[in-house]
Amino acid sequence: MISLSPSSLLSFIFLLFFTTLSLHCLSASAATCHPDDEAGLLAFKSGITADPSGMLSTWKKGTDCCKWNGITCLVDNRVTAISLSGQINNGTTLIHTTLSGTISSSLSKLKYLDGIYLLNLGNISGSFPNFIFQLPNFKYIYIENNKLSGQIPVNIGNLTKLEALSLEGNFFSGRIPSSISELTQLTQLALGGNRLTGTIPASIQRLKNLTLLSFKSNQLSGEIPDFFSGFTNLRILELTQNKFTGKIPVSISALATKLRYLELGHNNLAGPIPDFLGKFHALDTLDLSWNRFAGTVPKSFANLTKIFNLDLSHNLLVDPFPEMHVKGIESLDLSYNRFNLGKIPDWVTSSPIIYSLKLAKCGIKIKLDNWNPTQTYFYDYIDLSENAITGSPVKLLNRTDYLVGFYASGNKLKFNLSSLKIPKTLKYLDISRNLVVGNVPNAIGGLEKLNVSYNHLCGKLPATNFSASSFVGNDCLCGSPLPPCKV
Numbered sequence: 067m068i069s070l071s072p073s074s075l076l077s078f079i080f081l082l083f084f085t086t087l088s089l090h091c092l093s094a095s096a097a098t099c100h101p102d103d104e105a106g107l108l109a110f111k112s113g114i115t116a117d118p119s120g121m122l123s124t125w126k127k128g129t130d131c132c133k134w135n136g137i138t139c140l141v142d143n144r145v146t147a148i149s150l151s152g153q154i155n156n157g158t159t160l161i162h163t164t165l166s167g168t169i170s171s172s173l174s175k176l177k178y179l180d181g182i183y184l185l186n187l188g189n190i191s192g193s194f195p196n197f198i199f200q201l202p203n204f205k206y207i208y209i210e211n212n213k214l215s216g217q218i219p220v221n222i223g224n225l226t227k228l229e230a231l232s233l234e235g236n237f238f239s240g241r242i243p244s245s246i247s248e249l250t251q252l253t254q255l256a257l258g259g260n261r262l263t264g265t266i267p268a269s270i271q272r273l274k275n276l277t278l279l280s281f282k283s284n285q286l287s288g289e290i291p292d293f294f295s296g297f298t299n300l301r302i303l304e305l306t307q308n309k310f311t312g313k314i315p316v317s318i319s320a321l322a323t324k325l326r327y328l329e330l331g332h333n334n335l336a337g338p339i340p341d342f343l344g345k346f347h348a349l350d351t352l353d354l355s356w357n358r359f360a361g362t363v364p365k366s367f368a369n370l371t372k373i374f375n376l377d378l379s380h381n382l383l384v385d386p387f388p389e390m391h392v393k394g395i396e397s398l399d400l401s402y403n404r405f406n407l408g409k410i411p412d413w414v415t416s417s418p419i420i421y422s423l424k425l426a427k428c429g430i431k432i433k434l435d436n437w438n439p440t441q442t443y444f445y446d447y448i449d450l451s452e453n454a455i456t457g458s459p460v461k462l463l464n465r466t467d468y469l470v471g472f473y474a475s476g477n478k479l480k481f482n483l484s485s486l487k488i489p490k491t492l493k494y495l496d497i498s499r500n501l502v503v504g505n506v507p508n509a510i511g512g513l514e515k516l517n518v519s520y521n522h523l524c525g526k527l528p529a530t531n532f533s534a535s536s537f538v539g540n541d542c543l544c545g546s547p548l549p550p551c552k553v
Contacts, residue, residue: 098128098129098130098131099130099131099132099139099143099144099145100143100144100145102175102176102177103131103144103145103175103176104127104131105172105175106145106170106172106173106174106175106176107125107131107134107137107145107148107173107176108125108127109170109172109173109175110148110169110170110172110173111125112170113167113168113169113170114165114166114167115166115167116164116165116166116167116189117165117166118161118162118163118164119162119163119164121135121136121150121163121165122134122135122165123135131145132145135150136148136149136150137149138181141178142178144176144177144178145176145178145179146178146179146180146181147179147180147181147182147183147206148173148179148181148182148183148184149181149183150165150183150184150185150187151163151183151184151185151186151187152164152165152185152186152187152188152211153186154186154211163186163187164187164188164189165184165187165188165189165190166188166189166190166191167189167190167191168190168191168192169184169190169192169195169197170197171195171196171197172197173195173197174197174200174201176201177201179201179204180201180203180204180205180206180227181204181205181206181207181208182195182198182206182207182208182209183206183208184208184209184210184212185208185209185210185211186210186211187211187212188211188212188213189212189213190209190212190213190214191212191213191214191215192214192215193214193215193216194214194216194217194218194219194222194233194238195209196219198225199219199221199224199225202224202225202226202227203227204225204227204228205227205228205229205230206228206229206230207228207230207231207232207233208230208232209232209233209236210232210233210234210235210236210256211234211235211236211259212235212236213236213237214233214236214237214238215236215237215238215239216238216239216240217238217239217240217241217243218233218238218240218242218243218246218257218262219243220243220245221243221245222243222245222246222249223243223245223246223247223248223249224245224248225249226248226249226250226251227251228249228251228252229251229252229253229254230252230253230254231246231249231252231254231255231256231257232254232255232256232257233256233257233260234256234257234258234259234260234280235258235259235260236259236260237260237261238257238260238261238262239260239261239262239263240262240263240264241262241263241264242257242262242264242266242267242270242281242286243267244267244269246267246269246270246273247267247269247270247271247272247273248272249273250272250273250274250275251275252273252275252276253275253276253277253278253299254276254277254278255270255273255276255278255279255280256278256279256280257280257281257284258280258281258282258283258284258304259282259283259284260283260284261284261285262281262284262285262286263284263285263286263287264286264287264288265286265287265288265291266281266286266288266290266291268291268293270291270293271291271293271294271296271297273297274296274297274298274299275299276297276299276300277299277300277301277302278300278301278302279297279300279302279303279304280302280303280304280305281304281305281308282304282305282306282307282308282329283306283307283308284307284308285308285309286305286308286309286310287308287309287310287311288310288311288312289310289311289312289313289315290305290310290312290314290315290330290335291315292315292316292317293315293317294315294317294318294320294321295317295320296320297320297321298320298324299324300321300324300325301324301325301326301327302325302326302327303318303321303325303327303328303329304327304329305329305330305333306329306330306331306332306333306353307331307332307333308332308333309333309334310330310333310334310335311333311334311335311336312335312336312337313335313336313337313340314330314335314337314339314340314343316340316342318340318342319340319342319345321346322342322345322346322347323347323348324348325346325348325349326348326349326350326351327349327350327351328343328346328349328351328352328353329351329352329353330353330354330357331353331354331355331356331357331377332355332356332357333356333357334357334358335354335357335358335359336357336358336359336360337359337360338359338360338361338362339354339359339361339363339364339378339383340364341364341366342366343364343366343367343370344364344365344366344367344368344369344370345366345369346370347369347370347371347372348372349370349372349373350372350373350374350375351373351374351375351376352370352373352375352376352377353375353377354377354378354381355377355378355379355380355381355399356379356380356381357380357381358381358382359378359381359382359383360381360382360383360384361383361384362383362384362385362386362387363378363383363387363388364388365388366388367388367390368388368389368390368391369391370390370392371391371392371393372392372393373392373395374394374395374396374397374419375395375396375397375398376395376397376398376399377397377398377399378399378400378403379399379400379401379402379403379424379426380401380402380403381402381403382403382404383403383404383405384403384404384405385404385405385406385407387400387405387407387411389411389413390411390413391413392413392417394417394418394419394420395413395414395417395419395420396417396419396420396421396422397420397421397422397423398414398420398422398423398424398425399422399424399425399449400424400425400428401424401425401426401427401428401449401451402426402427403427403428405428405429406428406429407425407428407429407430408429408430408431409430409431409432410423410425410430410432410437414439415437415438415439415440416439416440417439417440417441418440418441419441419444420439420441420444420445421444421445421446421447422445422446422447422448423445423447423448423449423450424447424448424449425449425450425453426449426450426451426452426453426473427451427452427453428453429453429454430450430453430454430455431453431454431455432455432456432457433455433456433457434450434455434456434457434458434459434462434479435457435458435461436457437462439462442462442465442466443466443467443468444468445466445468445469446468446469446470446471446491447469447470447471447472448462448469448471448472448473448474449471449472449473449474450473450474450477451473451474451475451476451477451496452475452476452477453476453477454477454478455474455477455478455479456477456478456479456480457479457480457481458479458480458481459472459474459479459481459486459497460481460485460486460487463486463487463489464486464487466489467489467491468489468491469489469491469492470491470492470493470494471492471493471494471495472492472494472495472496472497473494473495473496474496474497474500475496475497475498475499475500475517476498476499476500477499477500478500478501479497479500479501479502480500480501480502480503481502481503481504482502482503482504483497483502483503483504483505483506483507483518483521483523484504484505484507485504486507488507488509488510488512488513490512492512492513493513493514493515494513494514494515494516495510495513495515495516495517495518496515496516496517497517497518497521498517498518498519498520498521499519499520499521500520500521501521501522502518502521502522502523503521503522503523503524504523504524504525505523505524505525505526506518506523506525506527506528506537506543507528508528510528510530511528511529511530516530516532516536517535517536518536518537518540519535519536519537519538519539519540520538520539520540521539521540522540522541523537523540523541523542523543524540524541524542524543525542525543525544526543526544526545526551527543527544527545527546527547527548529546532547533547534547534548
């Protein structure tokens, strides 16, 4: 199941809003647009070197630019927003919806322009668009998933009317300018998915109106500043995939009543998980994965009744794991800690909406035939690797229609592989180091990754592109890529 990140979802909502406005443009009585607006927009078009989907095909000299694709006019028949978006599939811009080129400085001619939305276009390059500094009333900058590079201008703080700044998914490098703290009207600050280094400027604590703060997927370091007490409106905090050290700052506890997304995974954070996280009753997503958190998970986690996505994987956490009272978990990952759960928790088994379950190396000792989850329809990933699970997954997997990945290596599963229904959606299957018997079915040829090594399989292999490592260590498998079968 593919879902948009919180910040991408907000960007999409803004784009939808402005696209709707453009369709109801207040320029119905005018035949053409203002000469400055037309000149600036056509200069932008001339800077585009590739437009495979014809996104700018309606941008023609002498026509009403308020009716051009992606253009909004709200004030005196003047252009107020440019909104162009490519289509995303599995996190990648679809080739036919890209735009290649640079952002023309001639857009400074659009004196009423207060918003630019260039989302998921993939190939817009160059530096930060400095023409914006000539338009001091600018409010919204969303230039996401493109190829802008260089440093974020040190004078970014001059754009004091900005309400949203998102440069996610580009190649910006260097430090976060401290002058960002001058943008006190900001409600959204999203700089994730770049190459930013250094520490988070302490002065950012001045941005009291933020609802979203995202610095994820950069190379930021140092401790997470202990300055969150004043962020009374913050709903989304994304600091994943950086190099942060130290503990979770105490001031984050001030966000308990409103914060919905807290994502701190893939850093070098350590210490115990703070008990105050159990007070975050509005929390939808908590990601503390791939850190060095130790000790037990606080009992107060039982209060997280609204949480849908919980990832505590790849830490140093130990038993006991608290009994949760979640009404419906969507994704859960407790893998690779020091848990001995014994069984799959009841609050997981009973979830009617779960789609991703990852409990690798969690000390589970069940017979898989006896596990009867309330639903299997939505499952797309199941990882039960490195446990002591016996029995057969056939009943479970034959009930799934949209499964993408099933991982159960290093268990004691015993079943006939030829009896397993392999859904058309399945791309990844790892049942290595078990007690599986039978032949390898032809249907495995549709997979992208396969590992059935070190089982008791036999017979001639079907034609596939998998390497020998996918099949080694079985009793009597033969045929390419293994040695040929004996006649």
